[in-house]
Amino acid sequence: MSAKVGKGMKGLNAGVSGNPTLLDEVKGCAGALVGMVDALEGSRKNQKIVLRMGASDDLLTIQCAWGVAVGDCVAVAPAGSVVGDTAVNDPVLLDEVQLGWENGAANAAVRLNPFDLLPGDSVPMERPERKKAARAVDAMGNEIEEETLESLYVTKPKLTKEEKAAAKAEKAKQKAIKNGTWVEPEEKAEAGELEPASKKQIKEAQKNAKKRREAGEDEIGTDDELEAAGLCR
Numbered sequence: 001m002s003a004k005v006g007k008g009m010k011g012l013n014a015g016v017s018g019n020p021t022l023l024d025e026v027k028g029c030a031g032a033l034v035g036m037v038d039a040l041e042g043s044r045k046n047q048k049i050v051l052r053m054g055a056s057d058d059l060l061t062i063q064c065a066w067g068v069a070v071g072d073c074v075a076v077a078p079a080g081s082v083v084g085d086t087a088v089n090d091p092v093l094l095d096e097v098q099l100g101w102e103n104g105a106a107n108a109a110v111r112l113n114p115f116d117l118l119p120g121d122s123v124p125m126e127r128p129e130r131k132k133a134a135r136a137v138d139a140m141g142n143e144i145e146e147e148t149l150e151s152l153y154v155t156k157p158k159l160t161k162e163e164k165a166a167a168k169a170e171k172a173k174q175k176a177i178k179n180g181t182w183v184e185p186e187e188k189a190e191a192g193e194l195e196p197a198s199k200k201q202i203k204e205a206q207k208n209a210k211k212r213r214e215a216g217e218d219e220i221g222t223d224d225e226l227e228a229a230g231l232c233r
Helices: 149-153 161-179 199-214 222-228
Strands: 033-041 048-052 059-063 073-077
Touching: 199 222
Parallel strands: none
Antiparallel strands: 033 048, 033 073, 048 059
C-alpha cells in the first residue's frame, strides 16, 4: 500500500472548496475481494500465498507471514483498492480492522469460509451472517423441520426415584446380556404364597399385634399380622 487518497483524520480537508470538516475517520476497504488459498510456498516467515480469485487460472501471489492453510477463503485488497485512506499498489491480505468490521481482530487473516462467500466475491463492509445449512427436503420437495437451537436447552422432565432405578436396572440388564452374564431373576411368589418378611416388617408386625392384644384381641400374635400382610418369618 502507498499513496494517501485524502485526509482521513478528523479536521479540515485543506485544498477542497470550503475546507469542509471531516467528521469521521475513513475506515474499511473499498474493493476488497475473497480469495481462496490455492498453494503455500516457502517458510512461514517468508511465505508466499497463491490465491485463486475466481476462475482456476485467475491466480494472485501475496507474501505474508499470517498463518493460513490451503482451502482457506481470505479477504484480499487487490491493486487499485483503497484501505482506509490509502491506495493499494501491491495486493495484501486484510484483517478485520482493515475491513472496518466492528470489534474486529488485527494482524490475522480473515477466514471467510463460514460465510456465504466464494472466491472473487466482494467482501462486505460489515461482518456478514454465517451461511445457513442446507435444509433437508422430503420426497415431495417440502422442507423437513429440524429441531431448533432453542430445543437443545429445553429442560428434560425430572425422573422419579422409581423411574431412575428402573432405567438403571434396564441399563445393567442390557450390559449383562451383551456380556453373556444375564440370569433371569426368580419369579415372584404366586398369589396366596407368603414372602419372607424383612426385619423392619417383623418389628412393625410385632408392634401392631401388641396394640391389638391391648385392645382385647388376646389370641393375635406377630405371625398373624405377617400372614395378613402376605408375609412370613
